[in-house]
Structures are given as C-alpha cells and as structure tokens.
Amino acid sequence: MNNFIGRIDTYFDGCLNLMYLDLSSNKFTGNIWTGFSRLVEFSVSENRVSGLIPASSFSDNCNLKGLDLSVNMFHGEVPREISNCKKLVMLNLWGNKFSGPIPSELGSISTLEGLLLGNNEFSRVIPESLLYLNNLAVLDLSYNNFGGRLQEIFGRFRQLKSLVLQGNSYIDGLSSSGIHKLTNISRLDLSYNNFSGHLPAEFSEMVGLKFLILAYNQFTGPIPPQYGDLSQLQALDLSFNRLIRSIPPSIGSLRSLLWLMLANNSLTGEIPGELGNCSSLLWLNLANNQLSGRFPPELANIGRNPTLTFESNRRSNVMIAGPSDCLVTKRLLTMDYSPFGFIYTILTRKICKNVWDQLLQGYGFFQVCVKGSPVRKYRVSGYLQLSGNQLTGEVPSDIGKMQHFSVLHLSYNQFNGELPVEIGNLPLVVLNISWNKFSGQIPREIGNLNCLQNLDLSHNNFSGIFPTNLNCLNELSKFNISFNPQIAGQIPNIGQLATFEEESYLGNPLLHSRLLKLQDPTVPPLNSGKQALPGEEESEDGFWWKALLMEYGCGMAFGMVMLCICVVKVEPKWVVNNVEGLHQLKAVRPWKKNGSRGGGRTI
Template sequence: MFHLIVCALSQRLKFSDRNMLEDKANPRCSTLILVFLLLVLITDVISVSGNSVNTDRKILLNLKSFLEKQNRVNRGRYSEWNQGSSNPCKWHGISCSPDMQRVTGIDLSDSKISGEMFNNFSAFTQLQRLDLSRNTLKGVVPDDLNSCHSLVYLNLSHNILGGELKLTGLTSLQKLDLSTNRFHGEVSFSFPAICNRLVVANLSMNHFSGRIDKLFDGCLNLQYLDLSSNKFTGNIWTGFSRLVEFSVSENLVTGPVPASSFSENCTLKSLDLSVNKFRGEVPREISNCKNLVMLNLWGNKFSGPIPSELGSISTLEGLLLGDNSFSRVIPESLLNLRNLAILDLSMNKFGGEMQEVFGRFKQLKSLVLQGNSYTDGLSSSGVHKLTNLSRLDLSYNNFSGPLLAEISQMVGLKFLVLAYNQFTGAIPPEYGDLSQLQALDLSFNRLVGSIPPSIGNLRSLLWLMLANNSLTGEIPGELGNCRSLLWLNLANNQLSGRFPHELTNIGRNPTPTFESNRKSNPMISSPSNCLVTKRLLTIDYSPFGFIYTILTRKICRNIWDQLLQGYGFFQVCVKGSPVRKYRVSGYLQLSGNRFSGEVPSGIGKMQHLSVLHLSYNQFTGKLPTEIGNLPLVVLNISSNKFSGQIPMGIGNLNCLQNLDLSQNEFSGTFPGNLNSLNELCKFNISFNPQMGGKIPDIGQSATFEEESYLGNPLLQSRVFKWQEVENGSKSGEEGFWWKAVLMEHGCGLTWGMVMLYVCVKRFDPKWAMNKVEAMLRPLNKINASSSRGGRGRGRGRGRGRRIY
C-alpha cells in the first residue's frame, strides 16, 4: 500500500514541479502542499479499497446470511457462495466488471427465496443488473433500491410484492419487469421519472390503477410496453404507435380509439387492446402500421364493419376480433393477407349459414368461430377444404346435420373442436385418418352410434371428448393404441359393456407428441383458447378448479403451452417417493353410462391419472387393490355395485382431495388409514349398509359431517353421538345422562310392571291390579315427556349427527 502511495505521490509531484519551482521563495508553502497532496492520495486509496471486489464480497455474504435466515429449509444456490472459491466473481449468479474488480450483476431468479427483500442493494455501487424473479418475495420494494443509480436492468417479476410503486431514483434503467406481483395504486410516482433511457417496461398482472393517457409521453426511448391485466381506467395513451409492442389488455380502458393514434410513421408490430371497454368503429388509419404482425381487439364493444384496409397490411399474421359486435360481412380484402395464420371472429353474433368466404382462406392455420349463432351444416362454407388448418373451433353454435367425413382430408388438423352444437348421426370412422390430431372434442351434441375403432389409429391424440351425446355400444379395445391419450371423457352417454383391459394402456407413451410440440413454433394465443382450456381441464374437479380464480389470458396461455409440451403445472404424488413432482396428469371420465362387470387390475398401470370418475354405472366386484398405486387427486366411484373390503391402498393416496365411495355394496370394516389423508376435503362413504367398524374420534375422518356416513347402521362413531348430546341437551352433559339413566331404568321398571300385571291378571286380585296401575301412571308420563322432548330437539336442530 505504501509503495502505491509513493508512486502516486511521485506522479503528483511531477505534475506540480513547475509550480513549486516558481515558488522557491516560500518553502513553508511547498511543505504544506506536499502534506496536502499526501492526505489526498491516502484518502483516494482508502476510497478505492473501500469500493472493491472485497467490499462487494462482504456485502454478498451479508446477503447470503439474510436469505438463509429467511429460508431455513429450501434454499437456492446462493447457499454455495464462498464454499468453492473466495472470489465472488466465480459464485453462481454473480457477474463482475471486465477487470474483475466490481460486482455488476446479481441473478437470484428461481432461487426459492421467500420473505422480505434485502434492504442494502445500494451498497453495490457498480450494480447494473438485478434479477430476483420467480421467487416468493413479499412486502414492499425497499426505498434503498432507489439509490442503485447504475442499475440498467431490474427484474422482480413472478413474486408477491405489493404496495405502491416508487422507483423514482432509477434514472439509468433500460429494462424493467415487475409483472405478476401485487403492486397497486397509480404508476405516476415512477413515470415519467424513470423514462429517460427506458426501452422495455412490463407492468402486467398487478393491481395498478389510474389513468394512462399522459404517463408515457416523456418515454422517448420506449419500445415495448405491457400494461395488461391491471385496473387502469380512462382513455388510451395515444402515443402507442411509435412503439414496437404495446399491450393494455384486460383493463378497464374505455372510449373510442382515436384515428390520430395511428400516425403515418407507425412502427407497431404488435397491438393488443383486448378485454377492455373500447367502443365505436376501428379507425381505418390502422393501415398506417405497415409492419403490424398481430392485432388483438378481442373482448371490447367495437362495432361497425371490419375495416377493409386491414387487407393492405401484408405482414399481418394474427387477427383477433372476437367478442365484439362487428357486422357480418367479411371483407374480401382479407384474402390478400398471405401471411395470415390466425383468424378469430368468435362471439360476434354472426348467424345463418357460415359465410362462403371462409372456405377461401387457404393460408389459415387457425380458424376460431366459436360462440356465434351459425346454423345448418358445414359443407356450403367449404371450410373442410382448408388443408393447412391445424386448429378449427366451431363450438357453441347451432350447427346441425351429420358430421362431415370430408374433414378427414384436413390432414394438418391438430385440434378439432365441434362441441356444443346440434350435430347428429354417427362419428365418421374417417376421423381416424387425422394422424396429427391431438384434440378431438365432439361433446354436447346429438351423436349416436358407437365409437369408431379407427380412433385407435390416432397415436398423437391427447384429448378425446365425447361426453353428453347418445353414443351406444362398448368402448373399442383399439383405444388402447392411443399411446398419447391422457384426457378421456365419455361421460353421460349410453355406453355399455365392460371396462376393456386394453383401455388401461392409453397414455402409456405421450413423449413423442410432447417432443414434437416443443420443437414447433408456438402459435399466437387467442383469448378463445382459455374457454377451450377450461373445458378440456374439467375444472369442476380438483386439481384444476383453482384456475377459475387466476385464469388471466397469460396464465391460460402458459398452462396450455405447458400441457402441450408435457410440463406439469401442479404437483402430484409419486409412488415410492416422499417428494411431490410437477408432472402432466390426466383424467378418465366414464360416469353416467351403463358399464358393468369388474374394473381390471391393470388400472394400476395408468400412472398419469389424477382424476378417475366411474360414478353412475353398474360396475361390480371388488375394487382393484392396484388403484392405490395411482397419483389420484379425485376418486369417484359412487352409485355402482362395488363390493368387498375397501382397498387399504386408498389410504396411501396422500394427494387425494376428493373421495366418493357412496351408494355401493362395500362390506368389512371402515379403513382406519383413510384418517391419514390430510388433504381430503370432500369425502362420502354413505349408503354402504354392510360396512361396519368405527370411525376414528379424531383426525381427518372426524372432520366430515354426518352426510358423509349416512345409511351405514353398522358404523360406530362416538364423535357423532357426543355431538348430538352437545347440540340436543339444554341442561348439559350431566342432565342428559341423568335423563338417560332415568329413561333406561324407567323402561326396565315399566317392563317389570307389565309382566307382573300379566301374572296377577290371571288371578284377578283387585288390590294387585289397582297397585300396578297406580305405579305405571307416573312412569308413563315421564316417558311420554322425554319422547316429545327428543322429537322437538330433532326438529329444532335440523342437522343431527346420527348415523342412519
């Protein structure tokens, strides 16, 4: 250190030699200058050493200690800091300056961090990049972060941070991502204060509110702005056309979209105004956006004609105009859009026959017309001639007549959704030629006949939805060849016969389908996808029910992509492992048919099942013990004729949330290990009158009401009897037992008096008869009073705890 000071001092002396020579007459002044320079140099060196990689290292170790204190069990790789190397530039998630002297980046994304944010990031004086995304950080963003003046990249997305946004000090910021948090209030505290260099701002999926029409005028470098899924109000910001991408979807923005918003030098490539309250006509000036690739106006109150000028935007690939009130005329100019891949005109109240123009969109890959009022058949539109289509959704209309066998010529189809119509006749066996088909949804129609065995040729099929028709016959064993089939719904038909053992082979190897989807480019998402996703996931049942409350369009898109690519979005229990894993998990719905016979033991091979629904059939025999090998969340086999002992293996289904075994013929004793199913929230074992045993007094089984156990006279439960005493007695436990004892002894004494009465009556002594009648009279009054009181309490309670 001294050597460095001497070297620096010599340099400074050289610099000041000339002035010192000129001042030879004042040696005291020269000495003072030397002392002053020495002090300055020492201060500089101390300052440099205080802002070094070693200083950053100490702060990082403080950060590590802070994180470990808040996260004592699940920890990210920050726990490895300082173990393999003392150089922080070699630690996971840490990046340094080119000379390796300062920490410039901290990446703790997806590191299992919970709790509050670290409150001393400003101590990293050269910090330029901070990524804390995909954790469970909570609370507010500390004001200390405003002192990170060198920060150019900040990502706090996918946490549970809240409070108002106040980041006024981050004037060097270029990219900001706060998406998927719980921030609220207006954003005017931060905008336009941090707009000077900002290029990307993602504020989506929060609870921000207030107006946006003037906030971003000063953001001259801004190119990408996402305000979707918030509570913004007022009119739209009219400067959006100078951006590259702009989204304000799923807000409360209203009013018309001014024509002046679309300037002649419009640079937009993506414009998403969906799910707001915009009204009026779409300005024809939108054609000024010559580079527009995606236009999403879905879910507003737009009316009038679809602008024919849209046909001049040659780059357009996605046109989403659903859930509005556009006029029925489809401009012929749209046929000029050679790059148009997705056309969504769902829920626009279009009626009558399907327009002939749709049959000429040869370039389309996805056509969505769900939720209109189209009638008659499909042949007149020529839609079956669109051989490039990979998705055709005509659900929720009034189409009628037979299903077109010619659809089988649409060899590129992956998703065919014709549900909720009035199609009649049989399922064309030619549909088995659609080799790329991944979803076939024909549910809620008037189809008859049997399931074609040719469906078994569809090796890429993930969903087969045929529920709520009038199909008959048996399930063809050929369905077992559908190696990718994970979601099968045949509920509410008139199907009969046995559960074919071949059916247990469905979904045995979906990997090739998933891998193919991972390699293909994801298609532009339409809000209509969410409606399909909800239906295909059968969200009436766990574990899919939770998405009702959180299903924004972005989450819906993520779930859909995860499913198609084979990535699970909820954890399932894996046999032989105490650790739950994210896996794609399917369902089998056969309820509401006429199936009979036994369920094959091979059902234990269906390791992808999380929902098994066999209710309202005529299945018989024992429930296979192998059912305990499945990662089930829902098991419903109610209203059948299953018999024998309930398999003990059901008690090992630790992820089970819904168990319904009611209205069967189970016998034996109540399985005590069901009491260990801590996640069970719906349980019904009622009306199995041959089942005996005791319901545990404590634990999960004791938390359910008597409705879960009705119609089982052999079952015993002290809890329910005790509860009835508690609810029915006004005099407390002692008073009840006193009455019970009195009634018991009274009944016994009454019976003795009756027998004495019979005996003495034969000899007919008058003194004996008078004595017996006198003794019986008060006891009869007590019994009558107790009986009336019991009936009164029963009516007053409404819901007793009695086992019937």
C-alpha cells in the same frame, strides 16, 4: 398481473425513447393513450380502458408490430387509418364493444399474422381483402353473433393455420361451406353454435389438423370413422351434441391424440378396446352417454407414452394465442374437483397461455405423487371420466397401469365386484366410484394414496371392517362413504376422518362414532323409547327456565308465610328485609347457571 389504477391517456407523453409498453392485467381506466403508434409493441389488455380509438392515434410513421387492446370497454368503429401500421404482425381487439364493418383496409397490412377480433359486435360481412394476407395464420372472429349460415368466404382462407368461430349462433350444416378445403389448418374451433346435421366426413381431408373443436352444437348421427385418418390430431372435442351409435374403433389409430371429449351425447355400444392404442391419450371424457358393456382392459393402456407428442410440440413453432385459447383450456381441463381447478381463480390470458403451452409440451405445473417415491414431482397428469353411463362388470386389475392419471371418475354406472387393490398404485387426487354396485372390502391400499383430496365411495355394496388407515390421508378434503349398509366398525375420533360431517357416513347402521349421531335417515329418530307429545320437547335452556319458575314459586310461598308471621308478630321491618334479600338471592342464582350451561353466553 398487478392492480394498478388510474388513467393512462397522457401519462407516457414524455417517454420519447419508450419502445415496448405492457400495461396488461391491471385496473386502468379512462381513455387510451394516443401516442402508442410510435412504439414497437403496446398492450393494455385486461383493463377498464374505454371510449373510442381516435383515427389520429395511427400516424403515418406508425412503428407498431404488436397492438393488444383486448378485454377492455372500447366501442365504436375501428379506424381505417390502422392500415398506416405497415409493420403490424399481431392485432388483438378481442373482448370489447367494437361495431360496424371490419375495415377492408386491414387487407393492405401484408405483415399481419394474427387478427383477433372476437367478442365484439362487428357486422357479418368478411372483407375479401383479407384473403390476400398471405402471412395470416390466426383468425379469431368468435362471439360476434353473426348468425345465419357459415359464410362461404371462410372456405377460401387457404393460408390459415387457426380459425376460431365459436359462439356466433351459426345454423345448419357444414357440408356446403367448403371449410374442409383448408388443408393447411391445424386448429378449427366451431364450438358454441347451432350447427346441425351430420358431422362432415370431409374434415378427414384436413391432414394437418391438430385441434378439432365442435362441442356445444346440435350435430346428429354417428362419429365419422374417417376421423381416424387425422394422424396429427391432438384434441377431438365433440361433446354436448346429439351424436349416436358407437365410438369408431378407428379412433384408436390416433397416436398423437391427447384429448378425446365425447361427453353428453347419446353414444351407445361398448367402449372400443382399440382406444388403448392411443398412447398419448391423457384426457378422456365419455361421461353422460349410454355406453354399455365392460371396462375393456386395453383402456388402461391409454396415455402410457405421450413423450413423442410432447417432443413434437416442443419443436414446433409457437402459435399466436388469444383469449379464445383460455376458453378452450378451461373446457378441456374442466373436471369436478379437478386438480386443475386452482388455476381458474387466477386465470389471466398470460397465465392461461403459459398453462396451455406447458400442457402441450408435457411440462407439469403442479406436483403429483410418484409410485415408490416420497418426493412429489411436477408432472402432466390426466383424467378418466366415464360417469353417467351403463357400464357393467368388474374394473380390471390392469387399471394399476395408469400411472399418468390423477382423476378417476366412474360414478353412476353398474360396475360390480371387488375394487382392484391395484388402484392403490395410482397417483390419484380424485377417486369417485359412487352409485355403482361394488362389493367386498374397501381396499386398504387406498390409504396409500397420499395425494388424494376427494374420495367418494358412496352408494355401493361394500362390506367388512371400515379401513381406519384412511385416516392417514391428510390432504383429504371431501369424503363420502354413505349408504354402504354392510360396512362395520368405528370411525376414528381424531384425525382427518373426524373432520367430516354426518352426511359422509349416513346409511351405514353398523358404523359407529363417538362424535357423530349416525342414524338411518329412513327411520324417524327415537326419544329414549318414549313418543314425545306435542309441546313436550325440552331443551337444556327450557329446563333452566322451569327451574327458575319453580324457585320463584317456592320463594313466593315462603314469602306469604313470612308475611303472615309479620302481621301476627308485628315485626314488619325485620321480615321485609329478609324476604327481599331472599328474593334477590333466588333471582341471581339461576341466571348464573344459565350462563354456565350456555358456554359463557350473556343474556
């Protein structure tokens, strides 16, 4: 990733021995270099190159095995002469403005393993010739706005291992599509469409499925319990649909499951304790449903031993990755105040692929605190997101077992009782338990969470003395303890807690600070016991203006007296000189005072 600029259309003509050229993630412009077909691999992805792709670019002796033109501004039709590249293994045209038909001639490139045509404007007709690409493993046709019902031809791509069709405005159900017959597939992404109806129970026949991404659709009805038979499943994302009823306990049979994303549905009932059997489950998001009941103690067992899943991924072949993988990575890792957030500002496709591969193989890419050790270590760290439900009761002390979790989000529920002190054993970066009914003292053990960056305890019923040892949390950047009216004590005048504004402490009448003006926001401010009448508000600057006017008034009165003496005694010159000098002295003095009171401001 650099910031090189300029044109590339003729720059490499003289490089006759060049075989591999990677110009990705720069700011190159102009037209494409037409001599790329003599290379083995050519990438100009994530630039600003534009124009048509000339048919003459694909010579009869094309040597290309890899061609990546993704995320540029190419337009027009893809030349059918691309079929001259008989050795082509990966073709990535994702993220341009290509239009017209998908060339049927692509079906003659028998070596093709990856075909990434997403985020373009291709017509919705899928060439039958592509069915004969026996080596084709990855097909990405996302964001082409195909519309209508899912094309039945996709149910015949039996050779595929990854099919990505997100963002195509598809409608209706999936039961008649035959897509469940793709028994070799390991990744199916149909997110960001308008599919409706019930989730097909037939997906359980796709025994090799590892990633099932159906988020952002309009699916209704319950989650099929048969999904618990997908023994190799590592990610199940059904969030942002209209699913109802309870979470099937059979999901607890998925020992390889790393992600379970069911947020923003209408699920009801209790969280099944069987989820605790998901020993690999590190990322669980059940937010914004209507789940009720208690926090099952068994839930603290999730993610206790993901090693077997990670080791299996290290042994498996690396699948061709495209820009759609970045979209999935962002979605699966997205959390408010997530420790993953820093990635998004530098997320090129290569960085994204690296992050994704590291996660799947269990290699951490940021340091976390480790219990009992002052040294931070690179570890994969998960999250538990249960906010926006109707969960009740106490949080069990078993929560202290969740040693692989750095984000705990329990806000907007009805949890009550004391917060277990065992929470201080976790390597937390984010702890949000706001808008509940927690009571008792805030555990001092929270002050031991040295990696904590975000702490929100607001809108609860905590009481007792404010734990000043929270001042030792040097990495804390967001803090809120507002509206816990029974908390008493003094906010430290120095240290980390002194860096936060009044909003972090509002609604706590027993809490005091020498630096902040803490008031109950429901009570109007008092003015020394006296109601100020309209026009009586005074500022410091207003006081000095009044002083200035008073001194001028006194000076004018004195001047009139002296003028009278001057007239009577006939000494005008001496009197005039003195009066003028006095007025100059009076005029200068208040301006100096104003400058001093205003912090050195000049007027």
